[in-house]
């Protein structure tokens with residue numbers, strides 16, 4: 001451990017230092033792909049030093065790309081240095097944070113409270129837990145919502161399931177994340193009972209349409225039970241009008257859930273936009289997004305944690321524990337039993353940054369997104385497609401002159417892969433209001449304005465290649 005540990009520490013430092021000098025991403029050559037994906041189970045073991053060599057030579061050359069200052073794809077951050085440093089310690093310690101009297105679960109109480117405090121979510125003692133990500137946090141939150149609705153209507157969803165009851169209806173915007181219908185399907189609600197509420201020109205939930213949909217469902221004998229708002233959509237970073245949605249939820253006895261997986265952190269610098277977040281019954285927030293906590297780490301926050309405990313607690317006799325400040329075990333509030341020590345990487349990241357550091361990170365990255373949007377606006381061959389609310393700029397390439405929409409869509413659909421292939425920048429696309437769009441999400445504090453200029457150059461170069469290829473006869 002002594003010698004190899006030092007080698008691994010060197011390798012980590014060398015790798016991190018080399019990232020900005022490497023291609024952001026590169027395709028995996030066939031031979032390496034075969035090695036990575038097709039290895040046979042070793043009949044006998046090998047020394048640890050060989051494994052370190054394999055990782056150096058055959059794993060680290062093929063990153064996803066996040067970590068590079070010119071990675072703008074999806075919502076994937078560089079790892080926080082503090083998080084990287086403590087990972088081996090968490091593995092060496094190796095607790096199960098299901099619960100109990102040891103450092104892991106106790107530290108988890110602190111970091112969950114810190115996360116709630118950061119974004120201004122009222123945090124009752126024990127009102128949350130870390131999860132694998134926001135997808136799992138959403139399942140936890142919506143299960144609590146389902147539990148509350150069933151209880152209120154006098155039935156026991158845990159014992160009887162959903163059969164024989166009026167359908168529970170969930171409301172989410174057209175820009176809501178796919179984890180919402182996924183959770184609805186898993187919870188037996190049925191995707192047919194997920195209403196897609198249209199968005200306004202800024203990609204925010206249309207609250208008038210929400211009210212109308214709730215009324216229609218009620219009139220038809222269905223049971224509206226939950227509205228899931230977005231605080232930072234993946235496509236454009238839009239934040240729904242949370243205060244107004246909270247009003248609708250209160251008026252119609254709906255559970256108010258907020259998907260702030262990526263964007264909730266924006267509340268540290270822009271309280272006005274996120275006003276109403278504090279009224280949510282539950283909030284899903286991903287420390288492994290904007291905060292840069294190494295994957296994986298999500299968080300479910302609950303205004304009334306007893307409902308989640310009602311929804312999940314199933315304590316076999318060998319796990320009974322009356323301690324834990326009366327809160328029970330974390331495993332009583334979610335789906336996982338054996339739970340990793342995620343709290344250490346969150347604790348390290350937040351302790352290293354402090355509130356000031358988080359504010360600086362959010363200010364810097366949102367500032368860069370606004371700068372990028374300004375560059376797009378001034379360019380003759382680029383067109384903004386959405387306002388910047390958080391750290392995402394959405395736009396498209398539009399060469400001067402008349403060009404049919406279809407052709408424009410085809411071009412913009414092809415640009416991300418071509419940019420990625422070139423290796424100098426990485427961005428991904430999406431569909432926005434029926435049009436193919438490019439979107440750049442900025443999460444890396446090391447990104448500079450020069451990197452943004454390079455991204456736009458790369459988009460132009462990619463488009464030029466694609467236009468030449470397309471105009472070639474045959």
Ligand SMILES: *Cc1c(COP(=O)(O)O)cnc(C)c1O
Nearest residue numbers: 075133134135177179234261262
């Ligand atoms: C990433 C994301 C999710 C899904 O979270 P995972 O951590 O990937 O499970 C949900 N909603 C939004 C807005 C996201 O950005």
